[in-house]
Amino acid sequence: MTKKTLCFDAQKCVGCYACAVACMDQNDIDVVGDGLMYRHVSHVEEENADEVRIVHVSIACLHCEAAECLDACPSGALRRDIASGAVIVRRELCIGCHACAMACPFGIPRFGRDGTMQKCDACYARTRFGYEPACAEICPTGALSYADVNEAAGSKLSRFGKTLA
């Protein structure tokens, strides 16, 4: 079976937040209470020669191939899920030391009331059973998709990731 990964195409994103809401629903995140959002939608002004255009960006953990957070975690709380390739947090092992936050160039790790780190797990509990991650499944424009790793290698997501890094 070919490995799949989350892809993002900024050309198709309209900034509708459906992905962020689906993520909150999937992960039972109560943002009115203590919950922390795992997926964020930002709106960036892109200036070309004669026009200014708004680019919408939906971003969550990129599950980097060389994930710095994994190397930095001293407690074994971060692990790679072999089947999905997702970097997952075992919160029961997290000591809240913020070493992952210092290592991640994308500002992904967030810490809840209990001090442990929380972030996107690429819905590995869904993908294991053949479902798409909630954000990709809901995306009405196809900006977020769950595609073949080889296809994703040249996708906007990886290019976007490199620019950020």
Place this chain on the structure above:
Amino acid sequence: MGDGFTSKPVVVLGFGAAAISAICALRDSGYDGPLTVVTDADPEPYSPVLTSYYVGGRIPRDQCFPWSDLDVASMIDDMRSNEHIESIDVEAHEVKLANGQCLGYSKLLIATGAQPIAPGFPASHSYKPHVLRTMQDAERLRGALIAWPHVRVLVSGTSMVGLKALEACLDREADATLLGRSGHIMRATAHPLVAERFEQLLVDRGVTLRLSQTVVDVEESADCPECSVCFDDGDVEQFDEIILAQGVKPNLSFVAPGSIEMHKGVVVDDFMRTSAPDVFAAGDVAEALDVSSGQKRIIGLWHNAVRQGRCAGSAIAAECAGRKPTRPYAGSIPSNVIHVRDILFASAGSLSEQEGRCFDVREENGMMCVFVYEKQTGTDQLVGFNILAVVPQDGKHDVLVDEIGAYRREIFNSYV
């Protein structure tokens, strides 16, 4: 092949973060030859980072072993635990153990970490101060802190390990005094303004500070189990326990002077190779590239130990297969995140006052931040930062705290 050593095992000295990363990388890179590990500790590897959390009661003992679900043992052919290394003979490619045995090696990785030192701290005849590095150290300190309520503890040393030990003491509701030679805590990493605010926050949380002071004498009285500690300003105070966290030195007593290029640690190249043929070093023993200064030096952090270990492992695998190693160590910059109670302190890069630098000191949302820029034509370049924050009850930080990794990367990227 052809050097006469290839049938001998790869020998790894030490079994911590650097060693284990190297072992995994060796096997992942296809090395399937014999592998021997020598460690002076038990066969189950622990994380020194977790010891203070265990001492403070935040995690149970079994959580101090972060590799317990990774089957490292299956990657090793010959595990020598609780063994001391006497010496290494880099000419003969041999490791001599304290039990008299000799181990030949094809490649050797030195990953023996570091041990606490206490320069200038007076020895007491009968009282042995605590240190914090190994599980034994942690067990002893934990036992002392839970012996009775409000144990009076003197923590000597105000950098990372000192503050971690302090945090463990506070977790155990000890009456803690923090002692430092310098006028400020975190001398190497904190801007004086940030350090001053940090100190105030510690005092507000019940910590007694003794800065710009040293201990001149420690005496344990015969009839009660407390120490009289005499400070250089003439004060004498009673403490139940003393924790020394004044610094560390690499565990390299088995390396004969002159046999490998060493300063404070073993000097390594981009592939963790030392000056001795077939000898590599990684982790807290290795002087590797600090990109911010361009110098080789030890930056004793977990993240560096893991990355250096991995680099060494894949380089050893490549050389064993007759190939040139291809994945160099990219170097690192000093960085740090420390928590004491609800206080969070993060720093990276260089905070030193130098010509051509400007300091942007900000106080907002209960935080104090210092950003250091090097003046350049166009935009100024970020070269260091300190962020000191009190974490709110709901754990939700200010966005600046969430961005510490992005700042660190910006600084790192400016040098490479």
